[in-house]
Amino acid sequence: MLSRRVLAGVALAALALTGCGSSDNDSDTPGTGGSSAGSEYASLSGELKASGASFPDAYYQEVITSFKDVAPDVTVNYNATGSGTGKKQFGQGLVDFAGSDSLVKDSDGVAAGSFLYVPTVAAPITVSYNLQGVDKLQLSPETLAKIFQTDIKTWNDPAIAADNPGVTLPNTAIVVAHRSDGSGTTNNFTKYLDAAAKGTWKLGSGDTVNWPSSTQGGEKNTGVAQIIKQSNGAIGYVDLSDAKATQLTFAAIKNKDGQFVAPSLEGVTAGLEGAEIKEDLSYNPLDAAGAAAYPITAPTYILVKTKYDDPKKAELVKGFVKYILTDGQELAKDVDFAPLPTSLKDKALAQLDKIQG
Structure with missing residues (x-):
């Protein structure tokens, strides 16, 4: 992770130098990384407070650092509390915007019509595991469902063996790791x-579910990653960025076209191509069709208010989110987001x- 961020910083510095050396005839097109970006945001000042999803935290922190170069008088603080807490704090007016990987429900305390979804990036949810002697693993959705609801208890179970012909699987107990906090990743x-293993998966879906008592919960994606890292036989779900940062091994998952596909940004892009976008800009790329599509592809959103009491605050939010959607998109791949x-x-x-203000 560190090396990718350093490279991103070098690239940004090079872009900034290029912008400084540009002539007066250079294009003012937003999102090019040129001097126009600096002039557009340089007049902004103030502070933005935000909280929410840990899934896109690595990306948002990269963007915040980069935004400081073009808007030096703006401070943006994003606290990766998890989607559930972020939505509640947004509804209570404690933050200016929130990050969420899941859609707003009545129980989140956010009034209908008071907010907008702004999609930002997408990324794979890896199925990461720690199994001594096994560095390649394939899992079908039905097998995956049985593992996570603890119907399958050991790694040499016939269902896992059927997904992995020719692989010697040990008689090791499976340790299921999941999020303990309200989470859009969950x-x-x-x-x-629920969609890909319909009829097999019995725990439903939501920011929280009633996991079996024998499973282990970790806070945020990083907490789940640490459980997997420290426990032989462990398996859990973690965003690609944190899985790579923790040096986890992840499984290839059988997609709707019957192909086992490992998590990658190319697989995410393939999944996005077939996603239906709703009028409110929410969309569902999960279990998408396509031979190259990675099936556990997750969207993520920023929730913004339709009206801010302070016009200056509205301009700050609009400016920062615009930067995410223009220049900030160029940083996504550096931290494993599409x-x-x-x-x-x-x-x-x-x-x-x-957005009004």
Whole structure:
């Protein structure tokens, strides 16, 4: 992770130098990383407070650091509390915007019509595991469902063996790791199992589910990653960025076309191509069709208010989110996130025109 962030910083520095050396005839097109970006945001000042999903935290921190270069008088604090807490704090007016990988429900305390979804990036949810002697693993959705609801208890179970012909699997007990906090990652992972393993998966879907008592819970994606890292026989669901940072091994998952696909940004992009975008800009790329599609692809959103009491605050939110959707998209791949397709990015930018202040 550190090396990717360093490289991103070097690239940004190079872009900034290029912008400083540009002539007066350079294009003012937003999102190019040139001097126009600096002039557009340099007049902004103030502080933004936000909380929410830990899934996109690595990406948002990269963008916040980069935004400081073009808007030096703006401070953005994003606290990765998990989607559930982020939505509640947003509804209570404790933060200016929130990050969430899941959609708002009545129980979140956010009034209908008071907010907008702004999609930002997408990424794979890995099924990461720690199994001594096994560095390649394939899992079908039905087998995955049985593992996570503890119907399958050891790694040499016939169902896992059937997914992995020719692989010697040990008689090691399976340790299931999951999120202990309200989480959009949990929501998307369980929503995937509900769709792809219908009839097998029995725990439903949501930011929290009633996991079997023998399983282990960790706070945030990083907490789940640590349980997996420290326990031989462990398996859990973790975003790609944190899985790589923790040096976890992850399984290839059987997609709707019957292909076992490992988590990758290319697999995410393939999954996004077939996703249906709703009028409010929510969309569902889970279990998407396509031979190259990685099936556990998760969207993530920023929740913004339709009206801010302070016009200056509205301008700050609009400016920062616009930066995410333009220059910030160029940083996504450096921290293992996929940028939005152009058509969806353009619709997300149009959402900002609806913010009043």
